[in-house]
Amino acid sequence: MTGRHTTAALRAQNRRLVFEALQHGGEVSQAEIARSTSLAPATVSNIVKELVAGGVVDTVAGAGRRGAVVRVARSAGIVAGVDFGHAHVRVCLADLGGTILGSELAPLDNDHDYRDGLKLAQSMLERLVEQLDTAVPLRSVGVGLPAPISADGIINSGSILPGWIGVDAQLAVSELFGVPARVDNDANLGALAEYAEGAGRGVRSMAYLKISSGIGAGLVLDGKIFRGGIGTAGELGHLTMDEDGPLCRCGSRGCLEAYAGGTSLTQQFSSFESGLTVREFVSRAVEGDLGARRLIEDAGRHLGRAAAALAQILGPELIVVGGDMAEAGELLLAGVRDGLRRHALEPIALRTEVARATLGDRSPAVGAVRAALEAVTI
Incomplete structure (x- = not known):
């Protein structure tokens, strides 16, 4: 040079x-x-x-x-953060100082084609921009996806997000919106948001567990998102708990997601009440339904066992639990702490704090905004 x-x-x-x-x-x-x-x-x-x-x-x-x-x-511009969940898309608009100016949420099928998902996000963004008092340029877009994204930016797990398989997501987003883009796993972005603005402020290392329809983990080690050498660190939901356990959507058996993921729990609960979303199922538990409460308590202990393995290997100061299932509050978190106590060494369990995400289900979208800010050219 x-x-x-x-x-x-x-x-x-x-x-x-x-x-x-x-x-x-x-x-x-x-x-x-x-x-x-x-x-x-x-x-x-x-x-x-x-x-x-x-x-x-x-x-x-x-x-x-x-x-x-x-x-x-x-007047310098705005950025957009887009969070694609298993059953929704959320779009947040922010100024270049990171202040959220507007947000919109819409339902979305898990098997949607990536082009349809991006077009929906684009129309939502256009509505949010129209609500602004003044015209300012869009400078960048950040996108979170509930799937492992390889180091080359290609989504290669069709069982998790079939409509995006083989897609260079960052290129697709940049071409559609005509601005620089950043694309990352949604749990990584949730971790980024909670570390910078939420429950993780003041710590150096933390794990963010997104427990919604599926399960993912974002890791912040020494102040930086850890993605691993192949870019897919944090796929905690597909950690095998029992190789003879129930079949998981990924094709394996006994994954953590099959025991503690929201979709699995609502399917088990369907014999009592069918057609519930994960949020509605959690509401039943919070309202006192004994069956729903037992399922969430058991899920918490399974999560705690996985969290114990994570804590012993990486040593985070804090484990933050977010996503739709986190709305169950202490009903879920108590199980996580109990599982951590049972399966981690005592000094580790005692020093590893477990907390609920303070940004709620907005964490990945807020993280997507922060990713977009990093992509702004000045």
Whole structure:
């Protein structure tokens, strides 16, 4: 790499550091940016001038601080976060400071064709944009999918998301929306959101378990999402609990998902009341239905056994439980803690906290927004 290219890369990296400091800090002074980024004040000053000239940053009068403070300009653009679940799609719209401006949720069949899913998300996004007071450009899109995504970006598990098999999802999203895109597993994005804005604030390592129709895990190790060498880390739902157990949709037997996934539990409950969604099934349990409560309690213990293995191998400080099943609250979490206590070494079980996701079922969509912000070119 030539000296010119090295200088250009360093300057681009510094611009990104300043931009991210503004995203995380709201209205901040240039001195505060310099401290948080470890950049020289003169470097920060020059970058801020460039960003102001480019319409990315506004300067505002300092409130109780000497001089002006700066913030991401509201007219600089917007980003979209899209979360595809097994039975829904959620779209969130945010400004470049990360503030959510609007959100919309719609049902979606699990076996949908990827083109139909993306077109639905596009129409939802268009409605959200129409509700804004001013016209601002879309800068990037982040998308979460409930499927393993290989390191080359291809979805290769048709049993989990059949309409997306073989698709280069990032390319498909970028071509449809005409902006840079980031695509990731939905549990990874849920972990990203909870780590940055939710239950995981202040920890260095955590696991996010998304328990909805299926089960997935997102891992944050030393402050960064861990995807593994082949890009598919976190497929906890297909950990074999009993090789002679019930058949799983992935084709194996005795997967954790077959014991604790929402679809499996609602199917078991169907002899009492058929046609329920996972959310409706959880509501029955919360309302006191004994059969539903027992199924969720048992699911919690199965999850706790899997969480114990995860805790002993990776040592997270915190395990965050999210997704539709997390709406059961302590009915589910108590089982997870009990399973962790039974199957992990005592020092590990005692030091591994279990908490409910504070962003609720919005975690993957909020994480998709954060992924989109990372894709913004400044």
